[in-house]
Amino acid sequence: MNARTIFRFDASRLGDLLDGIAERGYRLLGPVAREGAVVYDELGGADDLPRGWRDHQDPGRYRLERSDRNLFFEFNMGPHGWKKYLLPAEEPLWRALWRGEEMLFEETNVDDGKRAFIGVRACELAALAMLDRVFGEGDFRDDRYLARRANLFIVAVNCTRAGRTCFCTSMDTGPEARSGFDLVLTEVAHGGAHFFQVAAGTTRGDALLDALAFEEASPADRNLAKRLLDEAARSMGRHLNTGGLPERLAGSGEHPHWQRIAARCLACANCTMVCPTCFCNTVVDRPALDGRSAERIRCWDSCFSADFSYLHGGSIRQSTGSRYRQWMTHKLSSWVDQFGASGCVGCGRCIAWCPVGIDITEEAERIGEELS
């Protein structure tokens, strides 16, 4: 069997696919509808997926609503990213405790077992590839990240609907998943039929498809799926002109528009928390109240917090404008120098989850236009 053979199966068999992954020892993690949003959590099977839900997103706005199309994957990006499983928002690195008169130090293990990410979108695969570069390449590698990453099975889902805050086509990351998955699915509903197309990206994916013995997709099936992907690409809610953008932003340090953004920005850090590529973290020590033990905790940090740029007795980025400028110019400009690609994958989360609706595409265009 060729790794790129495309198969099809009726949507009623999605559970068989997920069960097959679980039977291979993987814990299923994926989208669920909870408290008005699609978030990532444990999945018992296909019945836990947010079937029949879709989202509406705009700057500062996210709403879920019922859809009569009853699809499994009609929604776009929710507030969670997969980074929470690879770089937890908070995790103890080691503990110190008194045992009698002796102080013991214990390193905490990373043992999350085998995990399967279900429903990873193309822009999220690009974000994972970026995190792999950040934590897995260069002189300083993160063993905890790499241990978790090594135990993943990834089921990607192509986006057949673009959200109003999506701009993956501008960042060349979607809507079609091109690499970085074990399996890739496309959900197709047309003329009363509801089925998935599936292809493997690895030998592990091949082995699973062999066992499930799905039929090969016909040329008509493949054309249908391609049309849906083309339509999603054409209907992106947003666009970012990336040509020359890193250079324009690099020269924008004193641009007055930073102050206009600062007048609205709350420095709440939401944009960095929801961003799938923001990786900054810090360590804090947390002693127990009885004085008998303490933990060193690694937790997410943000360039919007005052302490983030604390050096030699003071914060070097005291104003909100300087923090927003740091965030955006790092994402869209200096990230390219550092990691060879933009730090933005066009997922749109920071636009929807900014409480005052600051839109990275609009602000970047404004700064770019006024400079050119």
Ligand code: SF4
């Ligand atoms: S900067 Fe915004 S749009 Fe870009 S990857 Fe981060 S959250 Fe998504």
Ligand code: SF4
């Ligand atoms: S841009 Fe929006 S989400 Fe980000 S810190 Fe400012 S107010 Fe918060």
